[in-house]
Amino acid sequence: MDEFDFIKSIQQKNYVQSSLIKGIGDDAAVFRQNYKDTVTSVDTFVEDIHFSRNTMLPFHIGYRALAANISDMAAMGCEPAYYLISIVIPKHWSEKDLADIYLGMKDIATENKMDLIGGDTVSGKELVLSITVIGFVDKDKSRYRSHAISGDIIFVTGTLGDSAAGLHILMNHEKETQEKFKYLIDRHRMPTPRPVFANNLKSISRIALNDISDGIANEAAEIADASKVTMNIEYNSIPYHDLLKGFDKDMQKEWKLFGGEDFELIGTVPKKDWDIVKKVAESTKTKVTAIGYVTDYTDSNPNVFLHEDKDVSILDKSGYTHLK
Ligand SMILES: Nc1ncnc2c1ncn2[C@@H]1O[C@H](COP(=O)(O)OP(=O)(O)O)[C@@H](O)[C@H]1O
Ligand SMILES: Cc1ncc(C[n+]2csc(CCOP(=O)(O)OP(=O)(O)O)c2C)c(N)n1
Ligand SMILES: [Mg+2]
Ligand SMILES: [Mg+2]
Ligand SMILES: [Mg+2]
Structure with a gap:
């Protein structure tokens, strides 16, 4: 041919x-x-x-x-x-x-x-x-990374870390383990982008969106940079699949924050519009979770903070990067 x-x-x-x-x-x-x-x-x-x-x-x-x-x-x-x-x-x-x-x-x-x-x-x-x-x-309904404002709620769709966990299992484990974690492997191979959910948020006048290709740490920093705000993420609120619990806590953390390729969305909306987001999530059968809040810009670089129990740390903008 x-x-x-x-x-x-x-x-x-x-x-x-x-x-x-x-x-x-x-x-x-x-x-x-x-x-x-x-x-x-x-x-x-x-x-x-x-x-x-x-x-x-x-x-x-x-x-x-x-x-x-x-x-x-x-x-x-x-x-x-x-x-x-x-x-x-x-x-x-x-x-x-x-x-x-x-x-x-x-x-x-x-x-x-x-x-x-x-x-x-x-x-x-x-x-x-x-x-x-x-x-x-x-017209004028494109959702930019630059649209976040202090006071917004930060949310994500789906569960995070599935794809990176699936890739890890594919690269490091034998058939039997791969069978057991088939769900995660499928998430890596056939992710579910969220265009219907995003498109249905039309009635909301302002919303910042980014998709999670390189890890949430990276994508949150892109919103922080573009919007000149600080993103505060509650680690314990980040949604993840039960199957991740079988792995070492540090690995889970690495996958959730820096794994990438989940192709879920991270967004910020005014508090008053959060109910609309939840309704659209329900009608489009999309899981959505509030994971933090936006505050004013500070001199920190990157402008993303991770809150875990009582600790607050700067979340490094490390995720998947080409040409490193
Ligand atoms: N080689 C290139 N030439 C021109 N524009 C580019 C190039 N690479 C990336 N871009 C632009 O840079 C921006 C960020 O790209 P990228 O980080 O790949 O976004 P995403 O993670 O959404 O795919 C986009 O506007 C993209 O079109
Ligand atoms: C064999 C293999 N090794 C490593 C990875 C991990 N990986 C490759 S690209 C990438 C990030 C996403 O790709 P990119 O080209 O940065 O997409 P974009 O951000 O432009 O959407 C990741 C996590 C993989 N998927 N497969
Ligand atoms: Mg993108
Ligand atoms: Mg790209
Ligand atoms: Mg990338």
Whole structure:
């Protein structure tokens, strides 16, 4: 199968997005959207950095790569609509492997009503997937990291540390243990981005959001920096799955605070809007937990404090960092 057969094989027969004018098949795609703001971002997924063939099957590689992109759309409060895939394919990946990667993407794309409208195909040394996503949000309703204000409640969706724990188990434990902790491994391979929850918070006029790709310590610091506020996080309020309790306390802490790849949301809202957040969480079947509060900016860097029992410490901005 050459490049062109490959493109034919991955092309959608039908599109679901009504704003699409031209999908795959010309020099570029065209869509028209009149009354909304357009939101776009790109994220790249590289073999042996974001996954290895020991940690993921091809289906998971596709699923997880697009999930990370959808998560950025969720963090903007926007509805994802389109995606474009640039793929670098090494010779040793079979046609079946590639088809499975695309099935993984298709699976989560369908769940989120997204159309594949373009991309690029080249051969190379290691598998790289670079995905561009495009979504729409009501005018001026994008949710920025810079929107936190002193007095806000800090919340997170889901449970934290699952993905890092799952990766640890995949890399360090045998089959039997992997079976026992299958839930955590699945969270690593197939995370659940939260675009429906985020989009349903429309009636709230001000809310800061960020998605948790590099660990909550890092993402909280990004909100603190962008908003010029201090983030106070209660360690004992951070939600986590029961399965984590089987591990050493220090490991649990590392995973919850710095693990990353949970693709949950961290946000801040005015106290008066907290009930709306809880209602939307209920109607969209999303777990949501208050984990702290925002105070005024101080000279500390980073401006994130961890409160644990009676202790208060600066939470370092250490999480997953490329080029370190
Ligand atoms: N190589 C690059 N060129 C231009 N912009 C970039 C590049 N890398 C990251 N950015 C931009 O920097 C910001 C932060 O990126 P990143 O930390 O990857 O966000 P996220 O964790 O949400 O994926 C985003 O606005 C992103 O578009
Ligand atoms: C084999 C393997 N090793 C290590 C990791 C851990 N890891 C890789 S990238 C990453 C952070 C998220 O990726 P990034 O490219 O920083 O996403 P972004 O912040 O741009 O959304 C983590 C925790 C992994 N997922 N798989
Ligand atoms: Mg990124
Ligand atoms: Mg992000
Ligand atoms: Mg990152």
